Amino acid sequence: MIALGCDHGGFALMKEVIDYLEKNGLEYKNFGTYSEESCDYPVYGKAVANAVASGECEKGILICGTGIGISISANKVKGVRAALCGDCFSAQATREHNDANILAMGARVTGAGLALKIVDTFLNTPFSNDERHIRRINQIED
Ligand code: RB5
Numbered sequence: 001m002i003a004l005g006c007d008h009g010g011f012a013l014m015k016e017v018i019d020y021l022e023k024n025g026l027e028y029k030n031f032g033t034y035s036e037e038s039c040d041y042p043v044y045g046k047a048v049a050n051a052v053a054s055g056e057c058e059k060g061i062l063i064c065g066t067g068i069g070i071s072i073s074a075n076k077v078k079g080v081r082a083a084l085c086g087d088c089f090s091a092q093a094t095r096e097h098n099d100a101n102i103l104a105m106g107a108r109v110t111g112a113g114l115a116l117k118i119v120d121t122f123l124n125t126p127f128s129n130d131e132r133h134i135r136r137i138n139q140i141e142d
Contacts, residue, residue, distance in 0.1 A: 001028065001056070001057045001121070002028040002058065003031060003051040003059070003060040003102075004048065005045060005048035006037055007041040007064045009063075009108060010056040010107045017119055019065070026123070029051065029057060031047040031051065041069045043129040045062055045064075045069070045072075045075060047080070048074060049060055052080055058101075059123065060080075060082070060101065061103050064107070065106060071104035072104075081094075081103035085122065086118075087114075087118070088121045091121040091122040092122075096126075096133075099137055105118060
């Protein structure tokens with residue numbers, strides 16, 4: 001189950017992400033927002049972060065205008081590793097090296113075509129399980 005969250009700045013791109021998930025038969029839980037009316041990104045960043053940290057959802061996708069505010073908010077929740085990505089190399093590396101459990105993107109920064117490739121890369125790249133990466137991830141939580 002993939003947790004989804006966005007603010008008004010990310011709403012249009014999130015519709016494209018939802019289309020992608022449905023076409024690929026992937027289950028999701030949408031924590032909002034549900035319109036382009038102005039709203040506060042921390043509400044949605046934290047809702048998705050809590051769903052991932054509790055184990056209710058395996059991964060999350062967050063979108064705001066830049067991806068910055070919503071990823072900062074999500075990373076306040078213990079156990080969350082939200083990675084702001086604007087390219088596929090970073091999406092692959094953050095799964096392999098950081099075992100990132102939330103992908104954040106900026107809808108005013110990254111076009112829909114690239115964003116969907118980033119989503120695809122993030123969801124389909126496993127964690128490396130390398131000892132050095134496990135050690136470093138554990139240090140994040142210390
Ligand atoms: C909303 O205008 C904008 O500030 C928000 O989407 C995001 O970019 C914050 O980091």
